[in-house]
Amino acid sequence: MQTPYPHFDESEDLHWKAFKSGNAASFSHLYQKYSAGLYNYGAKFSTDKDLIKECIQELFVAIWTKRDSVGNPEHIKNYLYKSFRNLLLKKTTQLQKNHSFDETENYEFNVSLNIEEALIDGERRQKITEQLQLTISGLTPRQKEAIFLKFYEQLSYEEVAEVMGITVKATYKIMARSLDFLKDNLSKEDLLLLYLVFNLRLLN
Amino acid sequence: MKMKKQLSDYQFHTLSDLINDQSFMLWVTQPTQELDIKWNSIQQTYPALIPIIASGKELVLSMRFDTAVLGQQEQQELWKSIAAKTTLKANPPKTIKLWYRYAAAAILVGVLFTAGLFYSSFQQVNIQTPYGQLKTLTLPDGSIVTLNANSNIKYDKTWAANDIREVWIEGEAFLNVKHLHQSGQVKNHQRFIVHTGALQVEVLGTSFNVNDRRGRTEVALLEGKISLGLDQQAKDPLILAPGDIVEYTGGRLNKKPINVVEYASWKDGKLYFKDVPLVKIFNDIEDIYGYKIKVDDPNILTRRLSGTMSSTNEKVFFETIARTLNISITPNHASRELIIKAN
Numbered sequence: 001m002q003t004p005y006p007h008f009d010e011s012e013d014l015h016w017k018a019f020k021s022g023n024a025a026s027f028s029h030l031y032q033k034y035s036a037g038l039y040n041y042g043a044k045f046s047t048d049k050d051l052i053k054e055c056i057q058e059l060f061v062a063i064w065t066k067r068d069s070v071g072n073p074e075h076i077k078n079y080l081y082k083s084f085r086n087l088l089l090k091k092t093t094q095l096q097k098n099h100s101f102d103e104t105e106n107y108e109f110n111v112s113l114n115i116e117e118a119l120i121d122g123e124r125r126q127k128i129t130e131q132l133q134l135t136i137s138g139l140t141p142r143q144k145e146a147i148f149l150k151f152y153e154q155l156s157y158e159e160v161a162e163v164m165g166i167t168v169k170a171t172y173k174i175m176a177r178s179l180d181f182l183k184d185n186l187s188k189e190d191l192l193l194l195y196l197v198f199n200l201r202l203l204n
Numbered sequence: 205m206k207m208k209k210q211l212s213d214y215q216f217h218t219l220s221d222l223i224n225d226q227s228f229m230l231w232v233t234q235p236t237q238e239l240d241i242k243w244n245s246i247q248q249t250y251p252a253l254i255p256i257i258a259s260g261k262e263l264v265l266s267m268r269f270d271t272a273v274l275g276q277q278e279q280q281e282l283w284k285s286i287a288a289k290t291t292l293k294a295n296p297p298k299t300i301k302l303w304y305r306y307a308a309a310a311i312l313v314g315v316l317f318t319a320g321l322f323y324s325s326f327q328q329v330n331i332q333t334p335y336g337q338l339k340t341l342t343l344p345d346g347s348i349v350t351l352n353a354n355s356n357i358k359y360d361k362t363w364a365a366n367d368i369r370e371v372w373i374e375g376e377a378f379l380n381v382k383h384l385h386q387s388g389q390v391k392n393h394q395r396f397i398v399h400t401g402a403l404q405v406e407v408l409g410t411s412f413n414v415n416d417r418r419g420r421t422e423v424a425l426l427e428g429k430i431s432l433g434l435d436q437q438a439k440d441p442l443i444l445a446p447g448d449i450v451e452y453t454g455g456r457l458n459k460k461p462i463n464v465v466e467y468a469s470w471k472d473g474k475l476y477f478k479d480v481p482l483v484k485i486f487n488d489i490e491d492i493y494g495y496k497i498k499v500d501d502p503n504i505l506t507r508r509l510s511g512t513m514s515s516t517n518e519k520v521f522f523e524t525i526a527r528t529l530n531i532s533i534t535p536n537h538a539s540r541e542l543i544i545k546a547n
Contacts, residue, residue, distance in 0.1 A: 011380060027290070031283055036274045043272030053278070057286050064290040150229075 016076050020067050031060055034077065037153070038084050044109050044148060045085075046092050055087045075159060081149075082163045109141035111148050143178040146171060214246050217253060222260040232261050262520060332356045333375075335494030336518055338471070345369055345382050347396070350471045352376035353492045369396040375491075378471045381407055403452055406431045406441070422451050432457075473516040482507045485525070486544075493518050495535065495542040504531060504546055 018026035035056055042052035059080065063070055073079035089107055139147070142164070149160045161171040222228045231239040247254050274282075331351065333339045339351045344363040351357055355375025363369055371379075384394040398405040407430050432450060433441035442457060444450060451458045469476040470492075477485065483505040486497045492515070499505060507529055515521050518535075522542075526533040534543045 011382075014383075028283070028287075031286065032279075035279055035282065039274035040272045053274075053282050057282060057289070060286045061289045064286075 012076055013072075016072065020070065020072075022067065027060075027064060030076070030080075034080050035060075037077075038080065041081060041148075041153070042084065042088055044111055044145070045088055045107060051091060052088065055084060055091060059084050059087055075162075077153075078155070078159050078162050081153070082165070085163060107141055109145045109148070111144050139178055139181060143174055143181070146174045147178050150175060211246060211249055214253065215250050217256065222257065228257075228260065258517070258520075262514070328358050329361055330356070330358045336492065338473070343369070343371070345384070347382045348380040350378040352378075352470055354494060363393070366392050368392050370399065371397075372399045376470070404433050406433070422449060469512070470515065473514060474512055475515045475521075476512050477509050479508050479510050481505065482509060482529070485509060486542075489522075489542065495540055497542050497544060499544045501546050504529075504544060 015026040015029050019030055038056050038059070039052055042055060043049070046052060063080075063083070092107070145164060146160055149155045149163060150157075155163065157171045157175070158168055160175075161168045164171070166174075217225070227239065227242065230236075231243050243257070247257060331339065331341065333351045333353055333355050336353050338353060341349050341351070341357075343349060343359060344361070347369075349357060349371075352375060355373070355377055357371055357373050357377060359371040360367075369381075379398065381396045396407050398407075430444050431441040432444060442450065448459055475488070486499075486505070489495060490497060509525065509528060511528070513521055513524050522533045522535070525531075530547050532543075532545045532547055534545075535541075536543060
């Protein structure tokens with residue numbers, strides 16, 4: 001079976017245009033499509049679920065209210081994620097301390113990475129998961145966020161840059177450093193173990 | 205960072221080299237035609253890399269982030285408060301006219317049926333997918349259909365300007381229908397009907413899933429509204445609300461709540477199971493890959509499985525199930541049988 005290519009959704013553009021002209025169904029479509037992803041993204045910045053929901057609500061109320069003046073972003077997802085991120089960071093920093101929100105270097109981003117249960121089970125899985133978790137916790141929030149956007153949300157480098165408000169070059173750098181870090185910190189054993197699990201039939 | 209590599213640079217790549225290779229990551233996570241060509245030619249040139257690449261791919265795909273889930277109810281409640289603040293509530297979707305507007309939303313439909321098709325074949329497109337392969341195609345109006353393995357779609361080659369858009373589907377398909385109705389009276393050509401034997405599903409423009417297997421019909425709705433009617437009877441059509449699933453079996457329609465994620469996961473090359481008895485999974489395998497399942501110990505069938513699995517590679521898929529449940533699954537390619545044994 002072939003996996004369909006991601007990012008192929010021409011109807012998306014039509015929905016955005018319809019939403020801008022005041023079509024409630026298309027507005028609802030945007031909400032249905034992105035709210036769960038935004039919520040998951042938001043949960044990495046904050047454990048306050050009500051705050052995350054509040055930000056989602058504010059985001060959608062805001063884009064509806066300003067629908068005449070919002071442009072036609074090339075990637076709707078990026079636009080929503082970026083706006084949502086700004087909103088959330090602004091609110092979390094406001095809550096923590098009354099600081100200005102320019103200090104975007106100073107934020108939390110907590111991800112936990114897992115190995116699919118179905119692929120490896122029992123003790124080995126736990127060991128590898130722990131190792132992964134330990135390694136991940138060594139990454140900076142920016143690195144974690146970039147990895148999350150890249151591998152979970154499947155954004156391109158350009159898109160990650162746009163959402164995080166950094167240059168594409170910086171994104172490449174962050175990603176290369178993160179991957180190097182993972183490679184250096186995951187033992188050969190762990191990689192080999194994974195490798196064995198997938199290749200058992202070849203060795204038999 | 206080195207961006208361009210020669211083909212020969214890949215010759216002695218190890219698993220960790222691959223994982224550190226940007227184009228490999230991109231290929232696995234966001235494949236494009238260009239990357240497909242590149243990685244396929246690497247595999248052709250260096251067959252020794254094929255298993256390593258397969259492992260790398262599985263490794264990358266099997267790493268996943270924990271997800272914070274916004275429950276369906278929470279999601280709907282949040283939407284209600286957004287709708288209230290954006291005065292959308294002033295237009296309750298009560299009347300027939302209004303649900304047409306909602307038809308642009310995504311819905312999901314699973315339908316099982318056995319149908320006779322009476323159209324002559326020369327003026328029809330008739331596409332059948334083999335076992336184990338998905339196919340994506342574009343209908344005459346630009347709507348997009350993803351056909352699951354072992355499925356069939358039929359429709360007229362050309363759609364006249366004033367005709368209702370109609371397709372006939374057996375097996376399982378995901379449809380993304382172009383929305384043509386703007387306002388006012390709905391004209392024929394703005395209607396879209398999926399025929400599924402005893403059932404017909406009518407929409408104006410939406411995404412949905414039809415599944416017709418094993419004499420059972422399932423229609424599940426993600427969002428928006430659809431109208432469901434029995435072909436034979438002129439009864440009032442049933443209108444589905446988000447999160448509803450309707451099962452048609454033995455001449456009766458039953459409504460029940462569902463997890464819609466399960467119904468759509470196949471089109472992304474993944475199968476999603478939540479505490480599903482093995483007998484159901486084996487039924488899916490028979491339908492999708494075309495094997496006959498032979499089980500030595502019927503007790504195996506009552507065991508249950510949870511998880512998301514990649515179904516793009518049948519070997520890996522079988523091995524994953526076998527490993528998880530500590531059973532052995534051995535395909536016999538000649539007889540198309542799958543021998544299941546408890547370890």
